[in-house]
Amino acid sequence: xxxxxxxxxxxxxxxxxxxxxxxxxxxxxxxxxxxxxxxxxxxxxxxxxxxxxxxxxxxxxxxxxxxxxxxxxxxxxxxxxxxxxxxxxxxxxxxxxxxxxxxxxxxxxxxxxxxxxxxxxxxxxxxxxxxxxxxxxxxxxxxxxxxxxxxxxxxxxxxxxxxxxxxxxxxxxxxxxxxxxxxxxxxxxxxxxxxxxxxxxxxxxxxxxxxxxxxxxxxxxxxxxxxxxxxxxxxxxxxxxxxxxxxxxxxxxxxxxxxxxxxxxxxxxxxxxxxxxxxxxxxxxxxxxxxxxxxxxxxxxxxxxxxxxxxxxx
Numbered sequence: 349x350x351x352x353x354x355x356x357x358x359x360x361x362x363x364x365x366x367x368x369x370x371x372x373x374x375x376x377x378x379x380x381x382x383x384x385x386x387x388x389x390x391x392x393x394x395x396x397x398x399x400x401x402x403x404x405x406x407x408x409x410x411x412x413x414x415x416x417x418x419x420x421x422x423x424x425x426x427x428x429x430x431x432x433x434x435x436x437x438x439x440x441x442x443x444x445x446x447x448x449x450x451x452x453x454x455x456x457x458x459x460x461x462x463x464x465x466x467x468x469x470x471x472x473x474x475x476x477x478x479x480x481x482x483x484x485x486x487x488x489x490x491x492x493x494x495x496x497x498x499x500x501x502x503x504x505x506x507x508x509x510x511x512x513x514x515x516x517x518x519x520x521x522x523x524x525x526x527x528x529x530x531x532x533x534x535x536x537x538x539x540x541x542x543x544x545x546x547x548x549x550x551x552x553x554x555x556x557x558x559x560x561x562x563x564x565x566x567x568x569x570x571x572x573x574x575x576x577x578x579x580x581x582x583x584x585x586x587x588x589x590x591x592x593x594x595x596x597x598x599x600x601x602x603x604x605x606x607x608x609x610x611x612x613x614x615x616x617x618x619x620x621x622x623x624x625x626x627x628x629x630x631x632x633x634x635x636x637x638x639x640x641x642x643x644x645x646x647x648x649x650x651x652x653x654x655x656x657x658x659x660x661x662x
Contacts, residue, residue: 422448454601495529
């Protein structure tokens with residue numbers, strides 16, 4: 349009976365595949381099974397005490413990928429995963445689709461155990477194994493990830509003492525005369541392949557220059573916002589005029605060269621915000637926003653791996 353059901357589902361999916369399915373294109377780009385041992389031990393029923401069988405680890409990770417790829421809430425993710433055959437194909441036609449509560453609990457457990465960072469490290473290991481290692485040049489930048497401030501006054505407590513569930517840890521910041529409430533996503537991408545290699549999430553008021561994601565030996569291309577901030581790599585930061593020290597022609601030409609090299613660093617944010625619709629989050633803490641950001645960057649790298657694959661085959 350099960351074999352007949354699988355045959356029928358795959359037959360139905362063939363019609364969708366003929367119309368084009370991006371999920372089918374990104375699915376074979378990485379080894380999903382390599383993530384299984386990364387998170388297996390965070391389930392309590394792996395001990396001698398046993399317990400109810402847990403949800404398949406790969407299905408759970410793929411559920412978070414689907415959520416980030418399509419910008420879905422937990423309830424909407426549950427609904428669409430049960431409704432869309434392309435989602436079910438990507439998940440491997442599991443017998444049971446995880447519900448919204450299971451997805452929320454899984455994401456929370458990733459945060460509590462730090463396994464989200466191990467998932468990111470495994471992705472980076474696989475990227476390196478494809479010969480896409482960072483060579484020299486990297487681009488660091490940051491963007492606002494907004495959140496709902498609610499009706500809380502500025503001087504009312506946030507964090508654990510907050511009386512509102514709307515944003516416990518977000519902060520206000522201003523740029524270009526416009527105010528933003530929420531967080532910042534800081535990323536470092538390699539210049540050659542435009543893949544995100546490192547990320548960090550902070551509250552919005554943290555200045556870009558306070559975060560350094562570079563490593564020794566890397567040439568770090570950064571905009572004027574990082575002017576004067578030290579980095580662990582070789583500093584290729586655009587210069588900024590200061591009082592009594594206007595920029596000379598050499599500095600202006602240098603800035604133009606750096607601009608050309610670092611301009612590709614804006615593309616990940618355009619994809620994350622405009623395609624994945626992940627520029628605004630409803631979760632209420634920095635750690636939760638960071639995990640959301642991590643899976644947004646995970647999805648971006650999958651999309652970029654597909655782009656690189658197309659370039660190499662043409």
